[in-house]
Amino acid sequence: MTTRLAMVLTAAILAAACSREQAPAGHVSLAASPHTEAANDVVAQSLPLSDAQDFEDARRGLVASESSLVITGPDGTKYWDLASYDFVQGDAPASVNPSLWRQAKLNNIHGLFEVVPGIYQVRGYDLSNMTLIRGRNGWILVDPLTTAETAAAALALARKHLGDRPITAVIFTHSHADHFGGIHGVLPRDAGGAPAVPIVAPEGFAEEAISENLLAGPAMARRTYYFHGVPLTRDASGHVDNGLGKGAPGGSIGFRAPTAIVQRTPQEMEIDGVRFVFQNAPQSEAPAELTFYLPDLKAWCGAEIVSHTLHNLLTLRGAKVRDAVKWSGYIDDAMRRFADMEVVFASHHWPVWGNARVLDYLAAQRDVYRYIHDQTLRLANHGYTPREIAERLELPSTLRGRFANRGYYGTVRHNAKAVYQFYFGWYDGNPANLDPLPPEDEGPRYVAAMGGADKVIALARSAHDTGDDRWAATLLNHLVFAEPANRPARELLAMVYDQLGFRAESGIWRDIYLTAAHELRSGTRGSVADPRRTAALLADLPVDRFLDTLAVRLNGEEADGKRYTFNFVFTDVGETHSVEIENAVLHHQRLEEPMPGTDGTVRLTRDLLIRLGSGQAGLKDLVMSDDLLVDGSRLKLLGFLSLFDRPDPAFPIVTP
Secondary structure, eight states: OHHHHHHHHHHHHHTTBOOOOSOOTTOOOOOOOHHHHHHHHHHHHHSOTTOOHHHHHHHTTEEEOOSSOEEEOTTOOEEEEGGGGTTOOSSOOTTSOHHHHHHHHHHTOOEEEEEETTEEEEESSSSSOEEEEEOSSSEEEEOOOSSHHHHHHHHHHHHHHHOOOOEEEEEOOBSSGGGTTTHHHHSOTTOTTOOOOOEEEETTHHHHHIIIIITTHHHHHHHHHHHTTTTOOSSTTSOOOOSSSSOOOBSOOOOOOOSEEEOSSSEEEEETTEEEEEEEOTTSSSSSBEEEEETTTTEEEOTTTSOSSOOOSSOTTOOOOOOHHHHHHHHHHHHHHTTTOOEEEOSSSOOEESHHHHHHHHHHHHHHHHHHHHHHHHHHTTTOOHHHHHHHOOOOHHHHTSGGGSOSSSOHHHHHHHHHHHHHOSOOSOGGGTSOOOHHHHHHHHHHHTTSHHHHHHHHHHHHHTTOHHHHHHHHHHHHHHOTTOHHHHHHHHHHHHHHHHHOSSHHHHHHHHHHHHHHHHOOOOOSOOGGGGTTGGGGOOHHHHHHHHHTTBOHHHHTTOOEEEEEEETTTTEEEEEEEETTEEEEEEESSOOSSSSEEEEEOHHHHHHHHTTSSOHHHHHHOTTOEEEEOHHHHHHHHTTBOOOOTTOOSSOO
């Protein structure tokens, strides 16, 4: 139960609210500056953009597709609208990096594809791929997408053209929501009397997802709003692609607990008559991840440790830093262990066929992560700091010329900083950076030192006019933090962010820059978090997980010097927990019986706690509810509850 519901919460916070169907009010179609046009022309001249191999591979084996792919809910809400990307055609406009434009065109290719006889993929129905492997009695389904709505549509397409076979097993390749959240679209909750379906997942699957996302949910959801460019229009001056796929869908999220765990390499299983050899790959692209080989088909599923982009060693939405050495090592291990493979397919993008091509592709994927790791440490050992390393490091020509190693999602720059962080943490060794002023204090002093706001704007405009937009952004960021109401500064900084976004090869970088520009212009802020949508899913979340989240919402300043101890008896689940605040820290434990000598014993239902946690009820509702009985002082209980923050899901990022 802990596994299932905590993972559901993870998915709901980070993915379900990322639908982007309406243009924001006041949207302005923006043009690329001459310097942006020139920078993008350099990219176009440096890459073989006319190479058609990826397009041939992405279309190979097409069984069926829909001319206009739009997935809606019963009320007409659009959860997935691939048709909104129809503008991605022809040559790249000046406002989009031509390399990213090429990737966006590839990610527009969608439908049901035969990988090899017995293996099929539905691509373009979600950020991730759904893979179906023909078993003796039905389909072994790999990664049921992000939401029930997209998963159901993908499975319906497969069954329409391949036959209405049952799902006989499910494999979750790793612990990110876009690879398990659509489970109820393929295995409905209400399928009464249906036989149990085995579900395979890697060791640590649930625990890692809880650790990565649950406690940090509000901050991560806000950053994800930037990461996916949620408020942006879908056009040549807005969102075009995120590099790994088109974007995140809307819809409902679910989870099923695994019934079989992959915990070693190799781990062999026979599933519905098909032989699998699993590779356990923890601390790679996800903290818990697996790959597998199908020896009878000579096909390797690389999950998400290989793709047609340089991936993230540290995702910009926020997460634990990933281990580049282990990541590279798992690819190397697969190349050696499954050296006769004839096809590699993955959780995103399109397959690669032919033993020589496959091994060449994998070698480049393996070496790109190892090169960034090794060279970052080499430069760090020469005394270079993270920003200096990021500025200096470039992939060798044998790696950077490959489209599958380009920075459409991760980038060399932020991956190098991630490697530095993995070994050394946030401090770069320079004492000036040991205890710097926060931006709100730093900004006014920089502005004063440069001669005032007008002077800063003049300097920034001059930098922008010469194409030095990174420096212009630095100058204007100080000014906006010094004078957040300064409209000319905000407008100019938004213009600068536009140009940085238009040049970005990474879809994520583009979305982040353009979302920042949108917020500076509009003054509106957003988040992908909507706890009300998750209330039904939270219904079975164990009480102790809720109490964990309370601990990180305790306002330490307000709790200083205060001490409370309460028993909470949850009458509907038969559990008793003690909660204590001491030294401005919350501790909790489960008890057999209420503890004597406390400030009171509170009897309530878990449903009431859920409504409080999901924002459907406030403190007044809680204290006055008929579902709550207090043996002790309600006034003390109110004082205890008043110590907990309700985070602002749309906290400012580009302004103080």
